[in-house]
Amino acid sequence: MRIATFNINGIKARIEALPRWLDAEKPDVVCLQEIKSVDEAFPRTLFEDMGYVVETHGQKGFNGVAILSRFPLEDVVRGLPGDDSDEQARWIEATVMAPRPIRVCGLYLPNGNPAPGPKYEYKLAWMARMEARVADLLAGEEPFLCAGDYNVIPQREDAAKPDLWTEDALFLPQTRSAFRRLVNLGLTDAFRARNQAPGQYSFWDYQAGAWERNNGIRIDHLLLSPQAADRLTGAGIDKAVRAGDKPSDHVPVWITLDA
């Protein structure tokens, strides 16, 4: 089973590129971020006609997450628990009813720039809430994963020019520390478990020829619970998608699981 995460940077803008990639790679489950659409405007029938079940958690203009799945989705939760006043659509979770079911959490973690400031405080608070949610899920000792745009560069080798990011909310020590706390609860960074080579990125800025110079960062991650990691058979980044027509600034990152 192949499970992917893809920040599409707008469903309307990716109305051709997303189906093109789905046709080519045929992932079983996809967590989408930055759909930038309300639920009613999401072109769900396009994906239903391709054999996917569609669950969205959108909002007007910005943010917005969704899950596409070839298997039924059950027990859908929209919004990250822990703060009823949070109106940003950045979290959706559901149980994928594959032969061996797995809980999938799709997330779009706040960017946090400029730091310091209220946006950075929101990012850190959001990460603390996610840590609490993950701790709850771990207590269940069931397979689950958290897939999405974390807006976190975990290590120097995850950026082409790490020294340019030292003051950035994606790479500040507090950000990386919060990410480590999450991982150290007992999750596995699936891509790094399978591939230790540097220079492998999931985002390239539209500006300044970042793609042409391979000036990228690795910020899209799939973190696996122990019971999910037991089944991990592969992981990769669909880098070529960035060179396609009208690309997102992110590319899909995927894993394969046993059965």
Added chain:
DNA sequence: ATGGCTAGGCTCCCTAGA
């Protein structure tokens, strides 16, 4: 002093992204 572009709002410039 500086984000070299892209996307969406309800626009003819603004916010936001990373």
